[in-house]
Amino acid sequence: EAGVTQFPSHSVIEKGQTVTLRCDPISGHDNLYWYRRVMGKEIKFLLHFVKESKQDESGMPNNRFLAERTGGTYSTLKVQPAELEDSGVYFCASSQEARHSPLHFGNGTRLTVT
Amino acid sequence: GDSVTQMEGPVTLSEEAFLTINCTYTATGYPSLFWYVQYPGEGLQLLLKATKADDKGSNKGFEATYRKETTSFHLEKGSVQVSDSAVYFCALTSGYQLIWGAGTKLIIKP
Numbered sequence: 001e002a003g004v005t006q007f008p009s010h011s012v013i014e015k016g017q018t019v020t021l022r023c024d025p026i027s028g029h030d031n032l033y034w035y036r037r038v039m040g041k042e043i044k045f046l047l048h049f050v051k052e053s054k055q056d057e058s059g060m061p062n063n064r065f066l067a068e069r070t071g072g073t074y075s076t077l078k079v080q081p082a083e084l085e086d087s088g089v090y091f092c093a094s095s096q097e098a099r100h101s102p103l104h105f106g107n108g109t110r111l112t113v114t
Numbered sequence: 115g116d117s118v119t120q121m122e123g124p125v126t127l128s129e130e131a132f133l134t135i136n137c138t139y140t141a142t143g144y145p146s147l148f149w150y151v152q153y154p155g156e157g158l159q160l161l162l163k164a165t166k167a168d169d170k171g172s173n174k175g176f177e178a179t180y181r182k183e184t185t186s187f188h189l190e191k192g193s194v195q196v197s198d199s200a201v202y203f204c205a206l207t208s209g210y211q212l213i214w215g216a217g218t219k220l221i222i223k224p
Contacts (some may be wrong), residue, residue, distance in 0.1 A: 004157070043203065043214040056210060091158060103212070105158035
């Protein structure tokens with residue numbers, strides 16, 4: 001089966017610009033998660049979708065971040081406007097069940113805001 | 115809140131050396147514990163897990179035992195290889211989320 005795919009793998013943008021990250025989960029996985037690792041620190045949870053619904057978005061840092069999962073398939077994470085502190089690696093993961101299934105991660109998108 | 119603390123890296127070892135990467139946690143309830151690995155240029159992969167106290171997870175020669183009395187889940191391998199060079203993350207479940215440590219970069223020299 002195809003794994004979790006993230007696009008782009010790298011993005012370099014200027015402060016104030018907009019960037020949209022995309023994640024294609026494994027087919028049939030209802031649960032989709034976004035995580036972020038900033039500046040070599042710990043990976044932090046951003047949000048969790050179950051199909052197209054946001055189950056938990058408590059980790060979203062502020063209203064400059066908008067995540068969508070239209071139709072319950074792929075997801076996008078938009079940062080608008082980007083700030084320097086948004087630089088980091090954004091990981092997407094998917095699973096069949098929320099609690100007991102293993103998470104399958106994508107390779108991540110490295111975002112650099114200059 | 116729940117948290118994970120793991121030893122800072124980088125950890126540099128020679129091939130065939132014994133490896134320990136320490137991980138301790140703070141959690142309410144009874145979380146599951148995980149070690150994930152990120153090889154250069156790749157995504158995060160589940161290395162091993164343990165779901166209850168005294169469980170031992172193992173995979174690819176790596177082992178970790180869920181120690182509730184010391185709130186620890188240290189990663190060990192008896193003889194490391196150059197191919198084990200990667201970043202290792204300790205994590206625990208907190209509700210539907212994973213709480214992560216900061217990661218430990220492991221460098222194995224031939």
